[in-house]
Amino acid sequence: MKLRKLTLMTGAMVLLAGAASATWDVYKPLFELGYAEPEEDQLVHIPPTLEDLEDADMRPELKAVIRRGHDLFVDTQQLRGRHVFNDLNCASCHMDAGRQPFSAALWSAAITLPDYRGKNWQVNSLEERVVGCFTYSMNGKPPEYGSDTMLAITTYMQWLAKGAPVYPDQEIYGRGYGSVDEPEQEPSYERGKEVFAQRCSICHAEDGQGLKQDGKVVFPPLWGDGSYNWGAGMSRINTAAAFIKHNMPLGQPNSLSDQEAWDVAFYMNSQERPQDPRYTGDVHETREKHANFHGQTVYGTVREVDGHLLGDHDNTGEKGFLRPEILRSRTFD
Amino acid sequence: MKNKHLAGGLALLLGFGLGGTSALAVDGLQSDPQRGEVVAKTCVACHQADGSGRNVPNGESWPRLAGLPQAYIARQLRDYQEGRRQNSTMAPFANMLDDQGIADVAAYYAGLSVTEGQGGEDVDDATLARGEELALRGDWNQYIVSCQSCHGPGNAGAGGVFPGIASQHAGYIARQLNQWQKGERDNDPQGLMAAIAKRMSDEDIQAVSAWLSRQPVTSAQGDTK
Numbered sequence: 001m002k003l004r005k006l007t008l009m010t011g012a013m014v015l016l017a018g019a020a021s022a023t024w025d026v027y028k029p030l031f032e033l034g035y036a037e038p039e040e041d042q043l044v045h046i047p048p049t050l051e052d053l054e055d056a057d058m059r060p061e062l063k064a065v066i067r068r069g070h071d072l073f074v075d076t077q078q079l080r081g082r083h084v085f086n087d088l089n090c091a092s093c094h095m096d097a098g099r100q101p102f103s104a105a106l107w108s109a110a111i112t113l114p115d116y117r118g119k120n121w122q123v124n125s126l127e128e129r130v131v132g133c134f135t136y137s138m139n140g141k142p143p144e145y146g147s148d149t150m151l152a153i154t155t156y157m158q159w160l161a162k163g164a165p166v167y168p169d170q171e172i173y174g175r176g177y178g179s180v181d182e183p184e185q186e187p188s189y190e191r192g193k194e195v196f197a198q199r200c201s202i203c204h205a206e207d208g209q210g211l212k213q214d215g216k217v218v219f220p221p222l223w224g225d226g227s228y229n230w231g232a233g234m235s236r237i238n239t240a241a242a243f244i245k246h247n248m249p250l251g252q253p254n255s256l257s258d259q260e261a262w263d264v265a266f267y268m269n270s271q272e273r274p275q276d277p278r279y280t281g282d283v284h285e286t287r288e289k290h291a292n293f294h295g296q297t298v299y300g301t302v303r304e305v306d307g308h309l310l311g312d313h314d315n316t317g318e319k320g321f322l323r324p325e326i327l328r329s330r331t332f333d
Numbered sequence: 334m335k336n337k338h339l340a341g342g343l344a345l346l347l348g349f350g351l352g353g354t355s356a357l358a359v360d361g362l363q364s365d366p367q368r369g370e371v372v373a374k375t376c377v378a379c380h381q382a383d384g385s386g387r388n389v390p391n392g393e394s395w396p397r398l399a400g401l402p403q404a405y406i407a408r409q410l411r412d413y414q415e416g417r418r419q420n421s422t423m424a425p426f427a428n429m430l431d432d433q434g435i436a437d438v439a440a441y442y443a444g445l446s447v448t449e450g451q452g453g454e455d456v457d458d459a460t461l462a463r464g465e466e467l468a469l470r471g472d473w474n475q476y477i478v479s480c481q482s483c484h485g486p487g488n489a490g491a492g493g494v495f496p497g498i499a500s501q502h503a504g505y506i507a508r509q510l511n512q513w514q515k516g517e518r519d520n521d522p523q524g525l526m527a528a529i530a531k532r533m534s535d536e537d538i539q540a541v542s543a544w545l546s547r548q549p550v551t552s553a554q555g556d557t558k
Contacts, residue, residue: 026474029532033476050470096473202494202522203483211492213485218492251478251528 027101034254035102035246036178043170047099047107047160062155069156072149073097076138077217083149085319086139086274087210087217087226093137093234095247098160101174102246102253107161108172110154118292122330126154131326136232139274139317141324177242183262187237189305192267195260199249208271223271225317230276236296240265270298272310274317277324283312362436364403369441372434375426384442386502388451388546393422394504399445400550404493406439409520417520447489450546452503460536464544467537475532480541483525489550494522499548506542 024038026046031037038044048056050070053063072078074097076089091097098106113126124132127145130153134142143149197206203219204210209226210219221227233239245261246253256264276299280286287300294300299311316322373380376398380386384399398406412418413427430438456464466472468488471479480498485491488499498506512518513530521527533541 029475095478096471100473199523202525213489213491216486218483218485249523249525250482251476251525252523253476 069152110161187266192263195264229274364436364440366440369437385448388502398442400447403443447550453543453546464540503542503546
């Protein structure tokens with residue numbers, strides 16, 4: 001990265017390092033849209049595109065698996081009723097089919113896992129990470145480990161990381177959704193409601209339920225049975241604020257102020273949604289048990305506007321169970 | 334179409350509302366597509382009897398109205414009246430309509446079957462490939478999100494706000510995108526379309542306009558009322 005930075009600073013005249021500076025050039029339009037430029041020592045990786053896949057010197061069988069993974073990723077609703085029990089696609093929250101920085105780009109998972117995750121206090125493989133997505137964000141029943149569906153998705157993720165170093169020492173540019181500075185004022189439901197009406201409801205509808213056209217989800221529901229459950233990362237106010245700030249409204253990233261992003265994230269995540277699959281039967285106990293996660297949600301707290309205790313219910317949405325059996329714990333002691 | 338004209342005339346003779354078909358409220362007004370068909374007599378010179386409009390090479394293309402969302406058509410007409418959308422050809426016709434006329438004519442055109450787009454006939458494969466990329470996947474390095482992410486499955490429209498653009502005339506789409514780029518059209522909600530248009534090159538505009546014009550819309554997709 002030092003080399004890349006240097007190249008950029010000395011101008012594009014050094015053809016020798018053309019490949020490196022070209023890496024940066026690809027993201028130049030993003031900088032103009034308010035995204036942070038990579039810092040020195042940060043790892044920047046440009047994932048391959050579907051066009052690259054067609055051109056790649058690779059077994060056609062492997063290409064077929066990667067294509068399948070991409071297809072599942074952008075149209076996850078084809079797994080509806082089997083693995084997915086809400087209206088979301090993976091690509092609903094991972095822009096450009098999982099390639100986009102500050103949009104939870106997939107490649108970083110492929111080069112940093114297996115790793116310890118605080119969410120379940122153990123080392124997770126890439127497959128287990130995907131199981132988490134299906135369990136929480138898709139309110140679903142994850143595909144089996146080693147299944148065709150799991151292979152397709154994880155192969156697609158790993159292919160996106162092509163050329164990036166495994167277990168890098170460097171910090172990863174644009175990882176996750178990035179972060180948004182703590183707001184000056186405490187996030188406000190009322191202000192968030194106003195931001196939602198002004199900037200979000202044209203697509204996601206006044207009631208947050210989005211829009212389906214011809215039975216296909218165009219704009220996903222943000223709460224309720226069609227959306228992610230109380231255990232999804234997006235239910236955390238800080239995560240949602242960063243996603244919104246850096247990705248919404250679609251096509252106008254970084255157009256909300258930090259305060260607006262926090263306010264509308266707070267409003268969105270102060271609505272009801274399917275139960276956290278880790279629910280013990282007691283919302284306070286569940287919140288306490290997963291305090292490292294729920295410390296950033298309002299699950300198990302009282303909504304001020306109407307005194308409603310959020311998450312205090314047995315509603316699991318469209319699926320007929322609470323906790324997928326596939327979740328497992330392990331120890332190497 | 335002849336039968337429809339006949340039916341419309343008949344309904345007019347027998348009194349409004351007899352048909353009772355798809356009376357959708359716009360701005361609190363009950364709309365009647367049969368009354369709308371009568372209103373549309375002033376539109377057919379450009380927009381044609383079947384609502385197909387016409388692609389006019391090197392000129393001002395007349396958009397297809399058939400199958401566009403009722404709410405979208407009504408909003409455009411009001412925007413012409415109130416100066417939020419500028420077009421010297423269209424403004425006098427919009428100004429002839431009262432609120433009821435807008436509601437009715439919008440209902441009429443929304444109910445017509447989507448017709449074929451024109452203007453994308455003589456385009457090379459590379460251009461079409463770029464058009465398809467922009468329409469279906471976008472070009473995120475330029476932060477051009479895909480057309481269908483707002484304009485819906487098959488780019489056939491989504492709700493009352495986002496009109497179908499598949500099977501629209503290439504000349505019309507290109508002109509609108511150019512106008513958004515220059516700020517000559519700015520009646521899109523929250524500037525959502527302008528933001529994207531301003532990131533597109535002339536080649537992008539030509540490519541996506543051509544590709545979209547060639548995409549058929551099934552009747553189920555076109556049903557955006």
